[in-house]
Amino acid sequence: MSVDGPTRTFRRQGRVVVVGASLAGLRAAETLREEGFTGALTMIGDEPHGPYDRPPLSKQVLLGKTPADGTALPRRRAIDAEWRLGVAATGLDLTEKRVRLADGQEVGFDRLLIATGTRARPWPRDAEADLDGVFVLRTSDDAARLDQRLAARPRRVLVIGAGFTGSEVASACRERGLEVTVAERGPAPLVGALGGVIGAIAAELQREHGVDLRCCITVTALEGDPAGRLRRAHLSDGTALDVDVAVIALGAMRNTEWLAGSGLGAGPRGVACDAGCRAFDVHGIVTDDIFVAGDVARSPHPLFGYQFLSLEHWGNAVAQAETAAHNMISAGPDRRPHLWVPAFWSAQFGVNIKSVGVPPMGEEIAVTQGSLAEHRFAAAYGFQGRVIAAVSFDHARWIDFYRERIESAAPFPPDFTGVDRPPGGVRPVPADFPDPALPTHGPTVTLSGYSPSDRRVTFTPARA
């Protein structure tokens, strides 16, 4: 590999700052060291904890099997970093190349990685959100509080929003023998991420497991008692529900506020970057020293028409962090694009759900293996005559097969001769995604901006 002079010097004695000390930040730091970076490395994180894993928080932790502080991420190697934990980055000066911290200090860098991820979207009314018994779930501290409250056996838990997190919370509650109501604005659980056909199956799963699932409904108010404890929830159909616990699962918001005014193309939809993880500035010009990875990033993908994808996926955070770190210490021709095919898993109601590709791009869906009725199947999503995504319920072994179909733009409807083809043959039906303009808890893949069909001249990183 050719390493030019400046790159060689940077690798030896440069200064890298990573903001966001979680999955993407840690994996990037390890990759930097792995690939020979020996300069100074600073990890800045606003949580008081070292990097930990979030997916178990809504699964093992809420089932009471793992303590909330027991999900620290394993280390692939020593990273010899200076850790600044418990302090948030509050600003970025691109000219002076400094990160401002909440404690008034500043940290200078030669190259910066932004890995500030997302946070839980809070309940919109503060007074109601502050009631004792109202929870969100994003951090290990959130999980500790919620687990403790569930252990005290509340009479009924209300989960607001039936995306992946809300559905997993409902599943854990049922497994703990608690009464649960799920309120979802859309017509079915998971509908934003997987569409109406799969959403109907997810709804069946919930009801079979004793969830009181109410769709096409919103929670209009949360009511407390005089002591400030949650007592009741009011629903848009005029009914009210006595509840002691409400879990707000309305999706995530990207942590980009600290970049406001910095000149970077950062906003509510994330920090825009090129395929090499380099951030764009507000003019759409790519920077060369600012990199982005993980849930906070949105980047163009050739398999999906160069649309910008914002992914809230564990695997994306890992893969993008590794590519960003590699590119941070490599000269032009040695840099790599981030071409990871989106993939996701969820475990709920005893079923292993996996998806690959970008289901919300799917116009049609066809069950290709197994059967919907048995909740054991694989299904492919089609877009303009090709396979664009797939989903499996307890059929994980096939996911790699579909990934290859997606990567090679295999035709849709698919013509595979699988071993367990569904009895009625493969019949495509509309995938039935809700209008993306309607507010829901949000899909975990968001397509945004700058598609070639999008004829705008000005770069619009944010919609306020």
Next chain:
Amino acid sequence: MRLVVDLNRCQGYAQCAFLAPDVFVMHGEEALMYDPGADETQREQIMRASAACPVQAILVDQVDLAEGALAHVG
């Protein structure tokens, strides 16, 4: 000891659950539940499970816990 399973890779073949049943448990037909902060006494079984996993989905701490302690210095 700290561990994580890349559940995108995991295909639910359950070898790990046979080799280290106190750490890896199948939940339903193919969803894997594991203890991300397993007891140090499980190390040998976990290493065996990690080596046996056909898709190498199990990542175990490569660093002794001294580095872990460093991570909590503010």
